[in-house]
Amino acid sequence: MNRMFRKKQTKQRPDAAAQLLMDIVGEENVLYLKEDLISYECDGYTMERGMPRAVVFVRNTQHVSDVVKRLNELGVPYIARGAGTGLSGGATPLGGEVIISLVRMKRLLHLDLENRKAVVEPGYINLKLTQSISDKGYYYAPDPSSQNACTIGGNVAENSGGAHCLKYGVTTNHILGLEVVLPNGEIIEIGKEGIPDQPGYDLLGLLTGSEGTLGIVTQITVNILKNPEGKKTVLAYFDDIDDASQAVSDIIAGGIIPAALEMMDEIAIEGVESAAYPVGHPRDIAAFLLIEVDGIAAGIDAQIDDILTVCKSNHVRKVKVAKDEAERSLWWANRKMGFGAMGAISPDYLVQDGVIPRTRLPEVLARINAISRKYELRIANIFHAGDGNLHPLILFDANIPGESERAAKAGSECLQVCADVGGSITGEHGVGIEKSAEMHFIFSDEEMAAQTAIRHVFNPHDMLNPGKLFPEPGRCAEVKQDMKTASV
Amino acid sequence: MNRMFRKKQTKQRPDAAAQLLMDIVGEENVLYLKEDLISYECDGYTMERGMPRAVVFVRNTQHVSDVVKRLNELGVPYIARGAGTGLSGGATPLGGEVIISLVRMKRLLHLDLENRKAVVEPGYINLKLTQSISDKGYYYAPDPSSQNACTIGGNVAENSGGAHCLKYGVTTNHILGLEVVLPNGEIIEIGKEGIPDQPGYDLLGLLTGSEGTLGIVTQITVNILKNPEGKKTVLAYFDDIDDASQAVSDIIAGGIIPAALEMMDEIAIEGVESAAYPVGHPRDIAAFLLIEVDGIAAGIDAQIDDILTVCKSNHVRKVKVAKDEAERSLWWANRKMGFGAMGAISPDYLVQDGVIPRTRLPEVLARINAISRKYELRIANIFHAGDGNLHPLILFDANIPGESERAAKAGSECLQVCADVGGSITGEHGVGIEKSAEMHFIFSDEEMAAQTAIRHVFNPHDMLNPGKLFPEPGRCAEVKQDMKTASV
Structure with a gap:
């Protein structure tokens, strides 16, 4: 008893990696205690969790570049994270990664109403932008339901949508420029000064929606609209x-x-x-x-x-x-x-996010009903109907043995239905870890190979957000094995 | 005299490469005579020219795949070409490439007014789409000035704009899906059945505007609008x-x-x-x-x-x-x-295509005037002013020694002005061969490296449209050397 008490009192010390990060950003900007790290076990997708090795709060682009270079030297993989409202586990550490939190890079850097654009840091909260310009008669269009918490950097990573995206388009339609730290630590600018018509390949579109696997966005130029x-x-x-x-x-x-x-x-x-x-x-x-x-x-x-x-x-x-x-x-x-x-009508629920051609809605609803009966789970349906973007919500009770597994299977079958009618397995929530197994519902091996080859260009050693989007089973297993021996 | 006459009568025979292409598409679909090839020396950008080794007219996706695989085996590079209305030399052979012409793949394959989409082959002419649906109250928005000749496949390659793109966006904003033959001959589909919200990286955006350097588009699903x-x-x-x-x-x-x-x-x-x-x-x-x-x-x-x-x-x-x-x-x-x-007021002219922030227009015009005085050449200005997309037209007479060179320099300086005010060197005409030297006006070495690395993923042996967008001087010289010895 006495020993246990003393053990609790022994303050955990930062490991070598955390110490090196403190040298870059200062002691107050690194979390390494287990009790501090626990909030970073998962994002808004709670079905899978993992402990990060540390959390580092960066304050500027140079910090991001320096942190990335240091972690590369150490061979420690890392994940960029905004507000953690993502719904597919994109910011969940799978193997003791360091989390690079962008929430303290939260300034509105520049507002140019005449040219209808704003420049923000990635941790700037979505709704704040509209709030800060609404008295002048302007707003920022993408409006995810989490907009009072989610960051614009996170919106770029997930190419977030929202109720008003039917007319106004999703995040990618409102991004004019990005500053990005690549996984080798280099800083690049895409769409300088908000001129989006850049020659060459559409890196702006490529980075937007890449779920934090190609680079870390450190500055964003967005298009703002007149009310x-x-x-x-x-x-x-x-x-x-x-x-x-x-x-x-x-x-x-x-x-x-x-x-x-x-x-x-x-x-x-x-x-x-x-x-x-x-x-x-x-x-x-x-x-x-x-x-x-x-x-x-x-x-x-x-x-x-x-x-x-x-x-x-x-x-x-x-x-x-x-x-x-x-x-x-x-x-x-x-x-x-x-x-x-x-939460008011079920102990637990799993949100799904599929897209279908609008005209196939009745058929798809009938099949979702059949899935509900098959797994004996109620399924609520909320749709951005104009976009054909469905959100089946599978209700279950994690305390009843087997219900979580049945919910996950029912969710996957709902996505299969979307794929069957020529749709997609995600409209706005991303793939993350939740839906990587379903990628083959809509992509052939050749198509997956083209995608993973692109990741390899930017992220050749898989140091940035490993195991997301297209899991490589070998790599994941390896990382997980490392984690068991890591001194978190 | 008699010998000369006989020489003219000796019909040029197809070389081994042309013969192998005939085996795939039939004899009537391959051009190899010098007099037939001369029309393919350049596209709408006429300042540089080169002879193709042959022109092959493909009829379907399998043809494209088979032709690409055969040419890879032969080590002969190739270029996809639509109507040849491009303004930056994107379809101009630099080193005896084979031109894969898509003009005979010109069908409207499917029309789905309820879901507002149409599926076309790449050789389908832009204006025909609007003409074929206008009586039902619909139209296709991107309207390049060449729309009565240019093909939708070419529009995808160049991400073409037009006068009405201020409100409706450029080609990339209207493409829902693509079928593409990759340079290894594989056929992939992006955005199946016109559901554009695909997970993973935005390959649809990446391919659109890639100027025929990443793959050959063989089928296009476009968004159509209500009048x-x-x-x-x-x-x-x-x-x-x-x-x-x-x-x-x-x-x-x-x-x-x-x-x-x-x-x-x-x-x-x-x-x-x-x-x-x-x-x-x-x-x-x-x-x-x-x-x-x-x-x-x-x-x-x-x-x-x-x-x-x-x-x-x-x-x-x-x-x-x-x-x-x-x-x-x-x-x-x-x-x-x-x-x-x-043409009515000058023997020759060079079209430029820059983008600037709208509010910098007076300053940019003053600088273009100064360039006009410096080079003693008149410059007309046509703008998509709402987009900040300028088209300085540099008037010159190619018969006056030195004027072509002065026009090219003046054009390049106009692009430098656009870059200086935070703009871009092309709004809608592409880089091709014309502006590859100006890419460094707006891209750093790191940014260029990211772009060329993407080309390498899709086009690792530079068999598809070599020397375009980002010229590699070594490669171009090598190809040109080959050409001198090739039996065109």
């Missing part, structure tokens, strides 16, 4: 989810591009109505659509009329237009609680 | 080009994104008024703006009012709205004659 002159929001309740699906197709086919076109099914509605922002949605509907139109004020009413007509011709039970900003905000707060609200 | 409900076009005449530039900035800063925002200066106007579609522009103005707004009908008049106000506050001499479609079409025909019209 739309007007905005209107419609809520439409349907008794039959196929009617709701058809309404989605008819709206798009009719030539309207809403700013957002969201769908929630019955179980998802049960969730959000049990959470922090209940709207009073009827509990006996099959689905609702939340549709927002924005743009030149004069054109909006005509588009809303067209949308109401489409809903009515698809047997909508009830449809209404938000009467004021307060009502609109409530509808959106309710929608954005979607994932978190599952 | 805008309304459209209005404004012509504004300015006495001072700085006022016109300021009007451009003010329109964009005011939150209007016109479908097109074009500028022409005095010399460019002299050209187009001397060509096929004169409008009757005053000859004594400094510049005009051609501004088009489209979208929901109800919103257009308000935008036009705002544009007229901006023009007036920038001392416009005269501004008018097109009274009907005939007038609008004439204005556009006049504008699209821009490059060709230079």
Whole structure:
């Protein structure tokens, strides 16, 4: 007992690697105690975890370059991490990597409203950008549901989307330039001064969405937009989810591009109505659509009329237009609680993220229903319906033996369905560690080889975020073996 | 005399390489006679030329794969070519390459209006797509001035823009999927069934604009758009080009994104008024703006009012709205004659293609004027002004000794000016052979190394379009040496 007590009191000392990192960034910017590291075991994807060797908070680009070079010399792999809101395990250490945290590089460096651009550090929080320019009439378009926490650097890594990406596009459509530290420590600039039309290969597009496997982004030039002159929001309740699906197709086919076109099914509605922002949605509907139109004020009413007509011709039970900003905000707060609200109706849940051609929605929903019955697990469905981007939420209880495994299998089968109809296994959450096994659903061996060859160009020794996106089983096993012997 | 006559009659026979290509595609699909090959000496960039060893017309993807594999075995490099309208020499053989012509792969394979996409072969002509769907109310947005001749495959290679790309984006923003034959002969699909949100690296973006150096595109899925409900076009005449530039900035800063925002200066106007579609522009103005707004009908008049106000506050001499479609079409025909019209006022001209931040336009124009004086050559300016994409047209006479060289130097200095203000050396015409020497204006050695390493992944033996984009002097010299001994 006494010995145990004394053991607790013995303060863990930084190992040689942590000490060398402190020489670069200062003692106060390195975490190495087990109790400090535990928060970095996983990101928003919690099904797999691993301990980092240390966490280093960099303050500037030179720090990143110096840290990377030092870790290369030591042979210690590393991972860049933003706010840790990622949903596929992209920032989860699998083998005792050092985490390079970018959250203290969080400045807005430059604002150029005349040329509609802003330059930010990677740790700058998404929502802050819009907040800091909204009084001048501007905003930053990509709006992941986690936007009050996630960083723009993380958004670049995952090529994040959001509800309003139907009209405005995902992160890659809003990035004008990047400063990047390559895994060899070199600093490169892509799309200098925000001129995106660079000759040569599209490195800007290549880095965006590369899930932190090609380089570490240290500065980002983004495109900012003028606030739309007007905005209107419609809520439409349907008794039959196929009617709701058809309404989605008819709206798009009719030539309207809403700013957002969201769908929630019955179980998802049960969730959000049990959470922090209940709207009073009827509990006996099959689905609702939340549709927002924005743009030149004069054109909006005509588009809303067209949308109401489409809903009515698809047997909508009830449809209404938000009467004021307060009502609109409530509808959106309710929608954005979607994932978190599952906690109110299930002990655990697994979010999936597939993409399908919009017109295949009814068929895909039927197959997801069949998966739900097969695994005896409820599945809620939240969609960026206009984009064909589905989020099946598989509800389970990790305390019931076998349920986690059944949930993971059900999730994988949902992705197989998306792949079968010509879709994709991820719309906006990335592959990370969660979906690397499913990559072969949509890529041939040749296609995977082209991808991994690109990683090899930038990251030849697999020092940056190893084992992500395209796991190399040998390498992962090796890293995991190292970890067992590492003195974390 | 008699011997000469007989010599002419001796028909040139295909060499071994041409014969092997005939075995794949049939005799009628291979050109090898010098008189047939001469049309393939260059593309739309005529300052450098070279003879191909042969031209092979492929009919399908398997042909491309088989031809590539055969040429690899023979050690003969090759170039993919569309309509040959490129403006930077991307399809020009430098060392006796075989040209793989895609013009006979020209089918529209599939049209899916409900999901707004079309699948075409690479030799399909850009304008044909819009023509084939316009009666149903749809169009394909990227509209290079050469759209009645250029192919969509060529547009993908160059990431082509056009007048309406200010609002709608360039080719890469409209490509949903590609089928590609890699330089090893493997066939890969990127963005299957037109779902562009593929996980992994953005190969779709990487291939688009890679100027035919990474793979040969054999099938393209493009996004098609619904025709805008309304459209209005404004012509504004300015006495001072700085006022016109300021009007451009003010329109964009005011939150209007016109479908097109074009500028022409005095010399460019002299050209187009001397060509096929004169409008009757005053000859004594400094510049005009051609501004088009489209979208929901109800919103257009308000935008036009705002544009007229901006023009007036920038001392416009005269501004008018097109009274009907005939007038609008004439204005556009006049504008699209821009490059060709230079032939009416100068024996030769060199088109340049730089990008700058919009707000630096007055400064850049002053520097281009200085270059014009320095080299004693007139320079006309045509701009996609809204995008900051300049086309200085350097007028010269190749028959006057030294003028071609002075024109090339003046062109290069114009690009240096663009680079100096934080811009780019090409907006839409590509690098090809014309601008490879200027790549170092905007890329560091590290940045160039990252780019060439990517080429090496796809094209490790430099068999596909060698010497383009990033010339390796050693390689080019070697190829040219080979050519001298080759039996073309």
